[in-house]
Amino acid sequence: MAAESSLLLREKLTLISSREYCGKAGAVNILDHATRLEVVPLFCHSWGCPRCGPRKGREWIKRISAQKIERFITLTCQTTRFANPLVAAAEMKAAFAVIVRRIRRKFGKFEYGGFWELHKSGYPHLHILSVGSYIPQKWLSLQWKSLGIGFIVHISQVKSARQCARYVAKYLVKGARRTWEAFPNMRLVQVSAGFDGGGNGEAVKKAAPGGKLVRVEARFPQIVEYLMLDLGFMWVDDDDQGRVYLRAPPGGFRRVAKEPWQYKLLAQLVEAADG
């Protein structure tokens, strides 16, 4: 029995350290007088991060793939009209907001997910995946031109969900880091409120309520290792966001620490357990 559980323990710790975590911090949510713990990896969530960027891209593909996209629209800019790519992006963003209002007024329903691409010209393109009314290409081109951006716009019908996922992958997984570096202050992906229930932010799960959330300045695998190997906490579960759920051993956890961050965390655990 003991051999079996130490095998399981090692297996779990190998799993944890093989995962890709960025940053140097995690959080421990102390629940029920430290009989249960939720260990939360803290990610930087940057498109420029070699760990978080691709993961975010994949999350967006999943989210976009769940929608029945009807059309791809690409909005370009006439580079000679702008002082630099940043100005072009800012003006395209403002013009797109106007275009959305005009489309809805003239054609009715229009929901979208949109994302930026750093085109090889060095200037941005705005890619839109839309759900809703048919929009004549000529009309869109005229509108885009009237707003002073350029006249080259493409509209094409989406043939399959797979084609759609490939299209998104090209920009949000392969190209996202370059785009992010070129336009660091832009939100790379933007969705309309009615696109899929909306929300432009991260789908960050809230920590379980009723606990005390303690930030820990150590790498996530180290935190889990300390809690399990040194203090004796036992593995319960983990989830798709990389969180790990532990429970205290029957006789209570051991009270040992070596590093400063361990002392700090232990003090919180003891306070919760004895309090």
Ligand SMILES: [Zn+2]
């Ligand atoms: Zn990161």
